Amino acid sequence: MSALVVDxxxxxxxxxxxxxxxxxxxxxxxxxxxYYGRPADDSGQVVITAVLSANGKLSVLRTGLSRPHxxxxxxxxxxxxxxxxxxxxxxxxxxxxxxxWLKPVRSDAPYPFYSLKGKEVHEVxxxxxxxxxxxxxxxxxxxxxxxxxxxxxxxxxxxxxxxALLLKKDPRALGPLVETIAGDTSVAHAWAYCEALEALAGxxxxxxxxxxxxxxxxxxxxxxxxxxxxxxxxxIAFLQGGTTYGRLRTTAINSSMLACGSRFGRGxxxxxGAWAKLESGQQATLRANLKxxxxxxxxxxxxxxxxxxxxxxxxxxxxxxxxxxIELGIVxxxxxxxxxxxxxxxxxxxxxxxxxxxxxxxxxxxxxxxRAVVRIREIDESLRWLEEVLDAxxxxxxxxxxxxxLKPDTLAVAVCEGWRGEVVHCLETDAAGGLRxxxxxxxxxxxxxxxxxxxRENEISDFPICNKSFDLSYCxxxx
Amino acid sequence: xxxxxxLAALLLLPIVLVGIINRTRARWSGRKGPPILQGGFDxxxxxxxxxxxxxxTTGIFRLAPLVVLATTFxxxxxxxxxxxxxxxxxxxxxxxxxxxxxxxxxxxxxxALDTGSPFEGMGASREATWAALxxxxxxxxxxxxxxxxxxxxFAELLPVQAVTPAAIVVRVGCALTLFLILQLEAARVPIxxxxxxxxxxxxxxxxxxxHSGPDLAALQYATGLKLTIGAGLIAALxxxxxxxxxxxxxxxxxxxxxxxxxxxxxxxxxxxxRLQLKAVPTYLVLGSLxxxxxxxxxAFDFGARR
Numbered sequence: 019m020s021a022l023v024v025d026x027x028x029x030x031x032x033x034x035x036x037x038x039x040x041x042x043x044x045x046x047x048x049x050x051x052x053y054y055g056r057p058a059d060d061s062g063q064v065v066i067t068a069v070l071s072a073n074g075k076l077s078v079l080r081t082g083l084s085r086p087h088x089x090x091x092x093x094x095x096x097x098x099x100x101x102x103x104x105x106x107x108x109x110x111x112x113x114x115x116x117x118x119w120l121k122p123v124r125s126d127a128p129y130p131f132y133s134l135k136g137k138e139v140h141e142v143x144x145x146x147x148x149x150x151x152x153x154x155x156x157x158x159x160x161x162x163x164x165x166x167x168x169x170x171x172x173x174x175x176x177x178x179x180x181x182a183l184l185l186k187k188d189p190r191a192l193g194p195l196v197e198t199i200a201g202d203t204s205v206a207h208a209w210a211y212c213e214a215l216e217a218l219a220g221x222x223x224x225x226x227x228x229x230x231x232x233x234x235x236x237x238x239x240x241x242x243x244x245x246x247x248x249x250x251x252x253x254i255a256f257l258q259g260g261t262t263y264g265r266l267r268t269t270a271i272n273s274s275m276l277a278c279g280s281r282f283g284r285g286x287x288x289x290x291g292a293w294a295k296l297e298s299g300q301q302a303t304l305r306a307n308l309k310x311x312x313x314x315x316x317x318x319x320x321x322x323x324x325x326x327x328x329x330x331x332x333x334x335x336x337x338x339x340x341x342x343x344i345e346l347g348i349v350x351x352x353x354x355x356x357x358x359x360x361x362x363x364x365x366x367x368x369x370x371x372x373x374x375x376x377x378x379x380x381x382x383x384x385x386x387x388x389r390a391v392v393r394i395r396e397i398d399e400s401l402r403w404l405e406e407v408l409d410a411x412x413x414x415x416x417x418x419x420x421x422x423x424l425k426p427d428t429l430a431v432a433v434c435e436g437w438r439g440e441v442v443h444c445l446e447t448d449a450a451g452g453l454r455x456x457x458x459x460x461x462x463x464x465x466x467x468x469x470x471x472x473x474r475e476n477e478i479s480d481f482p483i484c485n486k487s488f489d490l491s492y493c494x495x496x497x
Numbered sequence: 498x499x500x501x502x503x504l505a506a507l508l509l510l511p512i513v514l515v516g517i518i519n520r521t522r523a524r525w526s527g528r529k530g531p532p533i534l535q536g537g538f539d540x541x542x543x544x545x546x547x548x549x550x551x552x553x554t555t556g557i558f559r560l561a562p563l564v565v566l567a568t569t570f571x572x573x574x575x576x577x578x579x580x581x582x583x584x585x586x587x588x589x590x591x592x593x594x595x596x597x598x599x600x601x602x603x604x605x606x607x608x609a610l611d612t613g614s615p616f617e618g619m620g621a622s623r624e625a626t627w628a629a630l631x632x633x634x635x636x637x638x639x640x641x642x643x644x645x646x647x648x649x650x651f652a653e654l655l656p657v658q659a660v661t662p663a664a665i666v667v668r669v670g671c672a673l674t675l676f677l678i679l680q681l682e683a684a685r686v687p688i689x690x691x692x693x694x695x696x697x698x699x700x701x702x703x704x705x706x707x708h709s710g711p712d713l714a715a716l717q718y719a720t721g722l723k724l725t726i727g728a729g730l731i732a733a734l735x736x737x738x739x740x741x742x743x744x745x746x747x748x749x750x751x752x753x754x755x756x757x758x759x760x761x762x763x764x765x766x767x768x769x770x771r772l773q774l775k776a777v778p779t780y781l782v783l784g785s786l787x788x789x790x791x792x793x794x795x796a797f798d799f800g801a802r803r
Contacts, residue, residue, distance in 0.1 A: 142615045142697070150694040164619075164774065253698075255690040255771035261526035327687065327770035335773075477617070479774040482695040 019209060019232070020366035021432040022076040023217040023425075026067070026446065029080050036081035037092075040068055043079075044096065048072035049112075049360065050347050051433060052442045053102035055110050056455040058082055058408070064110045067457075069431050069442065074365060076431055083112060091117035098347030101463055123463075124174035124496050131170050139167075142478065146175050153492035159478055166478050169470045176496035184456040189215060191420050192287050196443075197284045200460050200494035201464040202245075205231070205238040206436025207458070208287040210443040213368075214432035215289050218424040218445060223291055225369055227416035229407060231294035232370045234274065236400040238283050239437040240311065241270035243393040246489040248391055251322065253483045254331040262318045266311055273307045276300050292419030298413055305408060312401050319394050333385035336472040336484035339384055348463045348468045350439015351396070352488055355381045357387035362435035374410070376403050386487040426451045438462065438491065460494030499582055502748070506578045506729075507570070511721025512537040514728060514759040518685075521763025536721065540714045548710035554611050561608035562708060562715040568601040569719040569726075576651050578729040578755070580748040581740075586652040591639040594651075594726075595632065598682070601719070602628055609704040616696045620703030623774070627688070627700065630781040631678050637788030638671040638678075642734070645795040655733040656740060663798035670791030672731045676758070677784035679727030683720055686766040688777055698774070728758035 031039065044050065052069040068079045083089055091114040092099040101123065106112045108122045121129045133141070140161055146154035154175035160168045180199055183190055196211040197204040211232050216223060244267040251259025271281040278286040278294040286294045294306065295425035322328055338348070343356035353360050361378040363371045379395040381388035429446045439461025469488045473481060516533035523530025532538075550558065572594045574585040587593075606625055609617035611788055639654070646654045658664070681688050684701035696703055705716045732754035738747045772780055 140615065140618075142619070144697065149696055251770075253693075253695065255686045255693065255766070256769070257522055257526050257767045261528065265527075289627070325770060328777070331770050331773055402540055479698045481697050 019213060019228075019235075019368035019371065019432070019435050020076060020362065021213040021217040021368075021430060022078065023428060023430045024078060025427065026078070026080050026429040029078050031079070031081055033081050033083060036066070036068075036079055040070075040079055040092075040315050041443065043070055043072065043077075045144055046072070048077075050096075050098050051076065051440070052444065052457070052458070052459050053099060053106075053433075054444065054457045055083075055112065056108045056446065056457070057110070061085060064106070064112055065107070066428070068239045069443065069444065071433070071485065074280050074367075076366065076433065078429065078431060085111060085113070088113040088115050090115055093117050097345045098464075100346075101467065104461075111270060113246075121172075122174065124177045124388050126174060131158050131172075132160065132168060134162075134167055136162075146172075148257050155492050157421040157481070159233065159473075159481070161478055162479050164434070164479065166473050166476055166481070169416075169473045169481070170258055172464055173492060173495050178493070179497065180497040181458060184458075185453050189424060189453045189485060190219075193288050196458075197282075199458055199493040199497065200462070201282060202242055202491065203238070203436045203438060203460070203494065205234040205283040205442060206434045207443070207460075208283075208436040210396075210432040210441045211445075212287055212289050212450050213434065214430040214443045214445045215424075216419075216421060217430040218428055218430070218447060219421045221290060221419050221421050223396070223419055224416050226411065226414055227291040227418070228368060228370045229411055229415050230294050230296065230416055231287050232374075233296070233404060233407060233414065234283050234286040234294060235434070235436070236276065236291070236404055237270060237274050237277075240276065240400050241267050242437040242489075244270055247322075247390065247393055248485045249489065250326075250386070250483060253486050254328065255325070256322065256325065256328055256331075259318065259322045259328070260421045262314065262364060266314055266318075269307050269310055276303055276307075288418065289421045291416050293418075294415075296411075296414040301408060301412065301414075307403075308401055308404055308408075311397075313393075315401075323391070323394070329387070331483065332390055332487075333383070335386045336476060336482050336487060337383070337385045338468050340473045341385065342471055343468065346464070346468055346471070348439075348465050350435075350465065351389060351392050351437070352465050352468055353439070354379060356384035357382040362433045362440045365487060366433055368464050370407075375405060376400075386483055389487040406449065424453075425449045437459065438494075439465065458497060460491055460497075462490040462492075462494040465490050466495060499580055500584045501650060501743075502579045503574070503577075503584050506752075507573045507722065507725065510578070510725040510729075510755065511718055512540070513723050514755070515721050517756055517759040518763040518766065521760050522767045525764070526765030536638070536717075540718060543714035543717070544711050545711075546710035548708070548712050551612060551707060553613050554608075557604070558608045558611045559712070561604040562712040562719075564604040565601040565719045566715040567736040568720045569599040572597040573722055573726050576726050576729050577655060577733050577751075578725065580744045581652060581656050581733075583652050586650045589649045591643070591649070591654075592652055595635055595639075598723070599628070599632075605704055605716075608708075612707045616699070616703050617706060619697075620700055625698045627681055627777060627781060628731065630778050631681050631784070634674045634781065634788045635678050635784035636668070637785055641667060641788065641792040641795050642671055642764040644792070645799070651730075651733075655730070655736075657737060658739075660737075661798070663794055663801075667791045667798070668708055668734055668793045670787050670794065672734050674784045674788040674791070675727060675731050675734070675762070677781065677787075679724065679731070679758075679764075680762065681781065682727060683762075685724075685762055687769050687772040688780065690771050698771075700711060724759075724762075725755070728755045728762075731755075731758050 048070040055064045058065045063082045094116040142159040144157040146156045156172040158170040214333045248263035275281045340357040364378045442459040444457040446455045515536040520530040575590045577583045606621040609621040642654045648654045689700045732751045
């Protein structure tokens, strides 16, 4: 959890210098965190902001690009920009040449699907309406027999206009709205929002409040990792894994309800502090729940990982190599399963994670197996961390600080490591101290393409397990 | 009397066996599970519904469930389910069983293609491939038994004759082969997953996606019938009671063994994950190899006795 607050004017430069500095920083090892646009005062311009992370620090670069002119796409040489440039093209009509694939991210504007021609070639279209209760998304498989040559994913069916909606209300009252950007990542989105807002208001929350938020974040991580593991086990028809992880998830989400009244962590984090209450009585129950999780996981984890039939289904399936993952700039669990050390809790630690460190979990094989193992090990690490922090804070019911007026003409960027990966919120104020622009970035946005890549030359029947191993959000992508 | 008992078994066992499998699965995962007769309630609910037909389908789509049900039901009359006798018995009736099932399958595949859905097309392709791979196993197992017993109808080739080590190897080998074929025919884990909602991984389930109401009931009942016939075959094969024992005892032991087969299927489903689709042919060929081993044992035994 880390926030950066800057006067954007100080980081603005001309177009040529912007691209030069951006390339230089990236080649020196900086990591691209976000790249987005906002409308400028002059309607012929788009203000572009790049957020980078290097050596435990966030930094921003900014420039203005003219709309009528065409610009050379960065994606041609730096594929990590592909989704961001597609978004810029879609939102602001920015003209980009040499971009390999300017397919709309969210709108249903017609754009041809890739097609494959030849004998034994067939296409399978799945969705946007699926069997089972999942979100809408369209998947187009180009297959040779049972083998997938390429998968094209079309999303946007869940577009609700979140970013525009966020500008319509008092910036200090956005908590409930932010929690519904991706309902399974409520705490991470709420924390990123609060951290950025507090930075804009110049408020420092108490350490205890930060601890409370971090507890909520880890409970959310445990619950959702358990849900993903249950889903993966069900997809390969490994009955005991499916039912056991599913049952344990209930214990985890009930723990959140104990603290904040919502099983999905809604209302846990609010500007200035945390609404969740962890008095000694609740802590005793919470500890009992965590012990139950720990004891039962010690049985089911080896049972799942030790089953030959499970290994057969997960190992070597849906592989994303380290090189591909770096090139595409994927984040979170998927990146760590491909051997990339990217975890905002370790790379960009706030005060809590500086004092109570959390070890990043890395696996190298990049397949469904690695993504399952990363989740299993992260749950163990989160349980260990929670035990340490609960020992240090026998009660944790922080008072909330008052959040006053926001600084004018300021940009705040907050990065929070949700269970899926880094959640980025960028808030910018205007001259009157009102919100001028709100940019939300869910980790799913960058990872969807990795799913498409992972499926190449795999069997089409392995798509569900690959999909579940990434477990990406549709509404987080569609906003 | 035997015929009445046989018909009752054909009517009830498809529901009860599925119930036993589901109960077994539930027990392994720490749940109580649905009532044993839940499948029956589901069928009753489906029968009361009005079927929905897509505009692009033709008469084949409507014909298929009836043909599948009819062929499976007739094949159920060939196999002794209670006791030693079957209502219908003639020389080489096991060949009739194989091709009655094949007829039903052919119609099912045509009906799936008739919908024009890519999922159903994929399911039909998989079904056709796996069925072709399973057929050698079925004939190896049943042919071996026919050769070993010197008879060619189910009622005569299944009952135990002499208990020798070679005969035990032959029977257990054939039972294993039939068990694998049963898993395929009844669409069970590790070959298929009847409880999945993922169209891309389905085999049998995807071909019945567009059927509804009584048609769906007919197809689900036919799948249960295949389960009953397969489990009944294995039970008759492993029934240790010889020709001299009273018929009622033979029937009771056969029924018990049929339930045991259902429990075994449930245990396999609860304890293993489903196979990767491309590993299914290997699994089926393995079944044929066990059948081949049984055939070789029978041939060797026959030679040794001479």
